[in-house]
Amino acid sequence: GRRGLVGAELDEAESLVGRTPLVPLRRLQARTDLKVWAKLESFNPGGSAKDRTALAMLRLGWADGSIGPDSTIVESSSGNLGVALARWCSRLDVAFHCVVDTKANVATVALIAALGGVIHRVEQPDPDTGDLLAARMAKVRELVARTDGAVWLNQYANPAAIEAHSNGTMREIAEALNHQVDQLFVAVSTTGTLAGCQRYVRQHAMTTELVAVDARGSILFGGARAERQLTGFGAGTVPSLAQHVVPDRVARVAD
Numbered sequence: 001g002r003r004g005l006v007g008a009e010l011d012e013a014e015s016l017v018g019r020t021p022l023v024p025l026r027r028l029q030a031r032t033d034l035k036v037w038a039k040l041e042s043f044n045p046g047g048s049a050k051d052r053t054a055l056a057m058l059r060l061g062w063a064d065g066s067i068g069p070d071s072t073i074v075e076s077s078s079g080n081l082g083v084a085l086a087r088w089c090s091r092l093d094v095a096f097h098c099v100v101d102t103k104a105n106v107a108t109v110a111l112i113a114a115l116g117g118v119i120h121r122v123e124q125p126d127p128d129t130g131d132l133l134a135a136r137m138a139k140v141r142e143l144v145a146r147t148d149g150a151v152w153l154n155q156y157a158n159p160a161a162i163e164a165h166s167n168g169t170m171r172e173i174a175e176a177l178n179h180q181v182d183q184l185f186v187a188v189s190t191t192g193t194l195a196g197c198q199r200y201v202r203q204h205a206m207t208t209e210l211v212a213v214d215a216r217g218s219i220l221f222g223g224a225r226a227e228r229q230l231t232g233f234g235a236g237t238v239p240s241l242a243q244h245v246v247p248d249r250v251a252r253v254a255d
Contacts, residue, residue, distance in 0.1 A: 006069075006092055010059050013088055017044055017051045018168045022176045039173055046084040049169065053192060054084035056164035057153045058092070071151045072097060074143050076136040078189070078232035079108035081155055086115035097147070099139045101132040103231040129225075131236030156190050156239035165196025166203075174200065181208045185251070188212045188220055189235050191242045198245060212247035221250045229255045 020043040025036045041049035061067035072095040075085055082098040089096035098112050101122045113119050120143065126134035137156075144150040155161060174181060184201075186194040194212055201208045217226035218234025220242060228234055 014055050046087050048080035050080040050084040052164040052168050053161045056160035057158050060160040067151050071149050072147050074150050074152050076140050079104050082112040086112045086117035090116040099136045134237050161192030162196045165193045166199040170197040170200035183209045185211045185213050188214050189232055190239050191245045195241050195244045209248045211249045213251050216252045216254045
């Protein structure tokens with residue numbers, strides 16, 4: 001039936017995701033004592049690592065019965081996850097509503113809509129915290145409350161994100177480099193990517209130093225709240241996934 005058909009579609013979609021290039025950055029600096037590699041997640045079909053997260057969350061929801069043919073997926077996104085979910089929900093013929101804010105890239109939001117996503121734009125920050133993410137979360141809860149069959153995947157707490165980056169992203173990096181990775185630098189927001197990488201590193205007893213690259217103004221890992229301009233980088237609300245992450249070091253980067 002439909003559930004079996006969707007399983008096959010998810011399998012086929014998943015075959016397109018991951019196995020992205022790991023490229024040596026030979027012109028990054030003059031030092032010859034360092035070897036620096038970049039994992040090019042832009043080679044995923046939706047243009048970012050969020051393809052991994054989106055498919056993992058949809059697969060988990062379909063498997064546990066929380067998502068079905070009549071579901072309406074609702075999610076908050078700074079852009080990239082919205083593109084990924086719009087793409088895969090269209091393929092599964094499932095409705096998708098995406099909550100974005102004023103900092104979201106205009107072209108990215110247009111792409112989400114072109115892929116069939118219904119856009120809900122938050123114009124004002126949360127009055128208590130002054131944070132746009134908190135305002136997006138409030139909008140998600142409102143949509144879920146008034147939409148029949150609504151399912152909030154909740155990228156900020158969904159454990160599928162950790163599995164996606166443990167069995168996917170970090171496994172690919174480690175296997176390509178014979179598990180010899182001295183330092184791993186991961187930009188953080190939901191912290192799902194770093195949490196997944198940390199899980200793999202610990203399970204395989206790697207000595208890799210995990211560095212969370214966070215935005216100045218983000219409150220992740222004890223940061224001081226301040227205004228931030230870049231979307232999808234840092235957070236003004238600590239996500240549930242962050243409780244699973246203990247980076248060895250935090251590097252804070254200005255806009």
